[in-house]
Amino acid sequence: MLQAQLQVQRADDRYRGGDPPAGIDTRHAFSFSGHYDPDNTGFGLLVACNEERLAPGAGFAEHPHRDLEIVSWVLEGELTHEDSTGRTTTVRPGELQRLSAGSGVRHVERNAGGAPLRFLQMWLVPGVFGRRPEYEVVRDGTVGKGYALPGTDARLSVHRPRAGERVTLPPAPFCYLHAVAGRLTISGAESATLAPGDAARLRRGPEPLDPWGPTVTTVTAEENAEFLLWEMGGEPTYG
Structure with missing residues (x-):
């Protein structure tokens, strides 16, 4: 799964x-x-x-x-x-x-x-x-x-966590994070560290999703930081 x-x-x-x-x-x-x-x-x-x-x-x-x-x-x-x-x-x-x-x-x-x-x-x-x-x-x-x-089924938010603060990403099927400033650590089923200009794409599925289950992902600011986050419910539908 x-x-x-x-x-x-x-x-x-x-x-x-x-x-x-x-x-x-x-x-x-x-x-x-x-x-x-x-x-x-x-x-x-x-x-x-x-x-x-x-x-x-x-x-x-x-x-x-x-x-x-x-x-x-x-x-x-x-x-x-x-x-x-x-x-x-x-x-x-x-x-x-x-x-x-x-x-x-x-x-x-x-x-x-x-x-x-x-x-x-x-x-x-x-x-x-x-x-x-x-x-x-x-x-x-x-x-x-x-x-x-x-x-659309898309929502944009800007986050400015202080050093040591943590942000829990929403349980959306598609999350796109763009690091603007500071260093960030993504932790979940997989982990990564982001520097300014880096981006992370997190895809989850299949639905239904348990927001507190194994797919929960957090972003921790290693220093004062800023990032943009798109959360999207699906992919394009044509026709």
Whole structure:
């Protein structure tokens, strides 16, 4: 019986992309654009987790999206967003940006400030296709308590445990953890230590799951730390 499977991806193992001469440095967690790995196309509903680093003045020219949930979390600097609805916003550290592309939207993302910009951009498969596009910026307090991505079986939370503190991961079939700062130790059926930029994928099953049984997994901060956690109920369903 499958209880839990833990897979760790080190920061240095991510595929490096972007356009360095243009000030764009991207580290991809999954197959993306010109990089294709048939064994690494997604996890749960998550199909992209890119760490984007933009030099001052650099950015992505206007481009289209359709039927994607695009979630951005700013780590440092300021992200300027413009889209085809005429909206322009600036997203800062500790703020979450959600763009539900739905039936189609075009947008621009750039670093309009004078300091380097670093942010995570995560793409998820929507629960319903062809919806009207939506956009929102969510403040840190909401994400800290857990942010349910509308129309999907996915929830994002940010955790900032102090040294020695422990966080119990939820008994979801799919958990994706991205270490932002500090060193973390994952303990359960399998164990691993994460440094900033590392990610862990924890898959559990079959249901029903006993949250206090052999699949329980905890994350302990070896020093003051921060990590993002996606918990997802399943994989994409098409058709």
